[in-house]
Structure formats: structure tokens, C-alpha cells
Amino acid sequence: MEEIEFYIDATVETMDGAIKHLNIELSKIRAGKASPSMLDGLTIDYYGMQTAISGAASVTTPDARTIAIKPFEKGIFAEIEKSIRNSSLGLNPMNDGEIIRLSIPPLTEERRRDLVKRCKQEIEVAKINIRNARQDGNNSIKKLKGDGVSEDAIKEAEDKIQKKTDAYIAKIDQVFNEKEKDIMSV
Incomplete structure (x- = not known):
């Protein structure tokens, strides 16, 4: 037994x-609301290793329709933007030199x-x-x-x-x- x-x-x-x-x-799978978990699975080349975006930047949601990504280093802005653009999320990153913002459009x-x-x-x-x-x-x-x-x-x-x-x-x-x-x- x-x-x-x-x-x-x-x-x-x-x-x-x-x-x-x-x-x-x-x-x-997003439901129209911004969530840091939407970026799970997205990686960047960070010092020669594939690293999750959340491992190379601070990812927050200041409001229900925005994700803010503040990279730990200025040199990885382009890598993060490229990873987001090449993903299936369909989001267009906006970079102001300090923070990358992702506006989540209504579904x-x-x-x-x-x-x-x-x-x-x-x-x-x-x-x-x-x-x-x-x-x-x-x-x-x-x-x-x-x-x-x-x-x-x-x-x-x-x-x-x-x-x-x-x-x-x-x-x-x-x-x-x-x-x-x-x-x-x-």
C-alpha cells in the first residue's frame, strides 16, 4: 500500500x-492592464549572457496602462528596446534617456x-x-x-x-x- x-x-x-x-x-497573456510579468521571457544580451529584462532593469507599473523600465546601466537601452520590439507583445518602447516606457493600448x-x-x-x-x-x-x-x-x-x-x-x-x-x-x- x-x-x-x-x-x-x-x-x-x-x-x-x-x-x-x-x-x-x-x-x-495580458488582459489590457500593465503588468511587469508581461516582460517575463524577454531576454537581452547582458555582458555576453542572455539575461531577463527584469534582471538588468527595474520594471514597474506607475499606472494601469504603463510599464516603466529603468535599466541599471545606460548602455543597455537599445538591447531592451530591441527585445521588446522583436517580441510578440506588439508594444512600441519610448525612451527618454532615463526610463523606457511601454504604453499598453486598450484591447x-x-x-x-x-x-x-x-x-x-x-x-x-x-x-x-x-x-x-x-x-x-x-x-x-x-x-x-x-x-x-x-x-x-x-x-x-x-x-x-x-x-x-x-x-x-x-x-x-x-x-x-x-x-x-x-x-x-x-
Whole structure:
């Protein structure tokens, strides 16, 4: 029974990881409000190493429609601007020599629908990851049958994993509904 609990715990841990990854990916999808996390994943060449913008500059949001980036060194303004322009954010940086400002335009209805589609893609990836975790957990438990574990114990463990799977899928749907509401609200 200890082995079964180990596999169930490992499966739940993998499902938790899928939810955490989903939340990270959804935080990158903007809902019309400025957020420093929008720049997560953007890197610059900083002393020969790829460095996140937040690692080479102070990133703040002075208001709901603006991101302010204050580089730690004046020499990296061009690198930061280039990284932002080449990203999929669709933002145009404005440099005043001290701070780079990014104005976040209000979202159009069409853009909101596109963002919801992107969210749905991330949601589907998360659901697939949850189902894969369930399958891996069930396969690991079924292998215990050869080690003398009863079929009833295996069936009970599979039922536990299915209940966890259902709970995580419901959690994912709830996360999507909140994000969709956030994106579609004007």
C-alpha cells in the first residue's frame, strides 16, 4: 500500500506542476492592464549572457496602462528596446534617456477574442498534461499487480487518481473562466 500511495502522491505532484505552469503561461497573456510579468521571457544580451529584462532593469507599473523600465546601466537601452520590439507583445518602447516606457493600448474586441483563443490553447495543454499524469500514475500502479498487490487495491488507487484528475480539470476550467472574464471585461 505504501507504494500505491507513493505513486498517487507523485501523480498529484505532477498535476500541481501542470497547474503552476498554466498559471505562469496565463500571466503572460495580458488582459489590457500593465503588468511587469508581461516582460517575463524577454531576454537581452547582458555582458555576453542572455539575461531577463527584469534582471538588468527595474520594471514597474506607475499606472494601469504603463510599464516603466529603468535599466541599471545606460548602455543597455537599445538591447531592451530591441527585445521588446522583436517580441510578440506588439508594444512600441519610448525612451527618454532615463526610463523606457511601454504604453499598453486598450484591447479591441478582436484582440480580446484572440487572447481568449490563446488562453484556450494553454488550457488544453494543461488538461493534456493532467491526463498524461493520470495515465502515468495508473500505468505505474498496474505494474504493481505482478508484485502481489491485489486487484481491489489497484482499482481503488485508480479511482483515487481519477477523482484527483477530475478535481484538477475542474480547477483548470475555473482558472480559464476567471481569465476569460478578466480579458473580456472592458
